[in-house]
Amino acid sequence: MSFGDTPILRGITATFERGKTNLIIGQSGAGKTVLLKLLVGLLEPVQGQILYDGRDVTHLTQKEIRTVRMEVGMLFQGSALFDFMTVEENIRFPLDMFTNWTKKEKVDRVNYCLERVNLEGVNDKFPSEVSGGMQKRVGIARAIVLKPKFLFCDEPNSGLDPKTSILIDDLIHSITMENNITTVINTHDMNSVMEIGENIILLNKGEIAWHGSANDVLSSTNDYLQEFIFASPFLQRLRQAALDQESKDKR
Amino acid sequence: MVTGVLQIFTDLGRWILLMRQALQRPEKWSMYWKETVRQMYDIGIGSLIIVALISIFMGAVAAIQFAYQLSGQLIPIWYIGYIVRDLAILESAPTITCLVLAGKVGSNMAAELGGMRQKEHIDAMEIMGVNTASYLIMPKLIAAVVVIPLLVYVSAFVAMIGGFLASVPTGVMTAPEYTRGLLAFYEPYNVFIMTVKSVVFAFILTAVSTYQGYFVKIGSIELGKASTQAVVASNILILLADYIIALLLTA
Numbered sequence: 001m002s003f004g005d006t007p008i009l010r011g012i013t014a015t016f017e018r019g020k021t022n023l024i025i026g027q028s029g030a031g032k033t034v035l036l037k038l039l040v041g042l043l044e045p046v047q048g049q050i051l052y053d054g055r056d057v058t059h060l061t062q063k064e065i066r067t068v069r070m071e072v073g074m075l076f077q078g079s080a081l082f083d084f085m086t087v088e089e090n091i092r093f094p095l096d097m098f099t100n101w102t103k104k105e106k107v108d109r110v111n112y113c114l115e116r117v118n119l120e121g122v123n124d125k126f127p128s129e130v131s132g133g134m135q136k137r138v139g140i141a142r143a144i145v146l147k148p149k150f151l152f153c154d155e156p157n158s159g160l161d162p163k164t165s166i167l168i169d170d171l172i173h174s175i176t177m178e179n180n181i182t183t184v185i186n187t188h189d190m191n192s193v194m195e196i197g198e199n200i201i202l203l204n205k206g207e208i209a210w211h212g213s214a215n216d217v218l219s220s221t222n223d224y225l226q227e228f229i230f231a232s233p234f235l236q237r238l239r240q241a242a243l244d245q246e247s248k249d250k251r
Numbered sequence: 252m253v254t255g256v257l258q259i260f261t262d263l264g265r266w267i268l269l270m271r272q273a274l275q276r277p278e279k280w281s282m283y284w285k286e287t288v289r290q291m292y293d294i295g296i297g298s299l300i301i302v303a304l305i306s307i308f309m310g311a312v313a314a315i316q317f318a319y320q321l322s323g324q325l326i327p328i329w330y331i332g333y334i335v336r337d338l339a340i341l342e343s344a345p346t347i348t349c350l351v352l353a354g355k356v357g358s359n360m361a362a363e364l365g366g367m368r369q370k371e372h373i374d375a376m377e378i379m380g381v382n383t384a385s386y387l388i389m390p391k392l393i394a395a396v397v398v399i400p401l402l403v404y405v406s407a408f409v410a411m412i413g414g415f416l417a418s419v420p421t422g423v424m425t426a427p428e429y430t431r432g433l434l435a436f437y438e439p440y441n442v443f444i445m446t447v448k449s450v451v452f453a454f455i456l457t458a459v460s461t462y463q464g465y466f467v468k469i470g471s472i473e474l475g476k477a478s479t480q481a482v483v484a485s486n487i488l489i490l491l492a493d494y495i496i497a498l499l500l501t502a
Binding site: 040042062066067069070072073074076077078080082083093094096097099117152 | 377
């Protein structure tokens, strides 16, 4: 993938597994957002393939790609809620557009999704009237309303306090497991990496620098990974303590 | 110079592709109809006061200035009614109203779509599988070509009232004289010309403004630029179309 003559991503080969939370991590400018946009078809790769359950989606027509997107849900960094619609109308929008359900069926599904993200009684509020964390949860509810097979999340924790971030992570992780969907999260939140990272790809300058799971992070000898994950002295001390404990336990 | 010409052709090509995409079959007619009605209300009711205000002064100023120009000449005073009527129908109502609407409605459309692009609303709809060009542009086009001609009729009518208010109560002429002028040499074909102009101008201001908004780049400066370009380009194209229509329909 390149913008003009500048290559952004090179030689990326990865498999995102069903029923798992797959993480794309890396520094700002590493190519995370570009990779996510390629995966959802908002950008087209110069070469290579993107397979959804074996179907190559890279050279589909606009009409064909829209059919594939019916199976995709996405949570945007800024939630991307339509500010001229209420919370309920936002979540109901995909149902209004693509289903012939009755109004009651739609409202029931909206209420179920709101309950699922632990939000009730906000149906008639506008996005500007709810907090950032609530907006993210409404975004998740909208992303799952059509029961997608693939869920993509772009920086779901950006701008949120640590407690709300954990709540959002847990929510995405449990929804992934419950519905057995393929979830891909683009993040640089270290808590997310360690808590819900079942399949992690670390990008550096548009290339895969490391690949593994949260369990492999501590024991990995990859310098770039260690430099990235344990960038702060506080985390370095924590890591050292964890490694010391591990060696003590082994003895 | 060469870059400028290339840019014009690039914009033209992108505009044609966008319009082709915008005029595709809707995913769901009811959703498009709902959006069209919302746009009709915004354009029609939202612009009624400004159109009426401008028109009443256009008619009033035309009446007073022609009274000044005709004073001391052999042309009968009731001609003022005739001049105000044909001036309103042939030029001021369609052209001035649409130039004003390009500033009000056009810049609003560019800013609305540009804001949606920048806040990832358009990407969010694309991910859901919505043909955003069609859903966001087609209702605006339909609403504009239906409602703006109605606003132009209102403008022409109010301009004639403006002429009456400026000339009769001030003693320039009597009410029967003004009415006689309004009814003299009436040519229904002129109303046809007004209708053609208003439909063409409505299409121009909507198509240009939505194009500018839909492809806006990131940043508030870009949003302002797109809004300004929408108005400037619409105004130039409206004046050009005005000349061509006048040439074709009155030659």
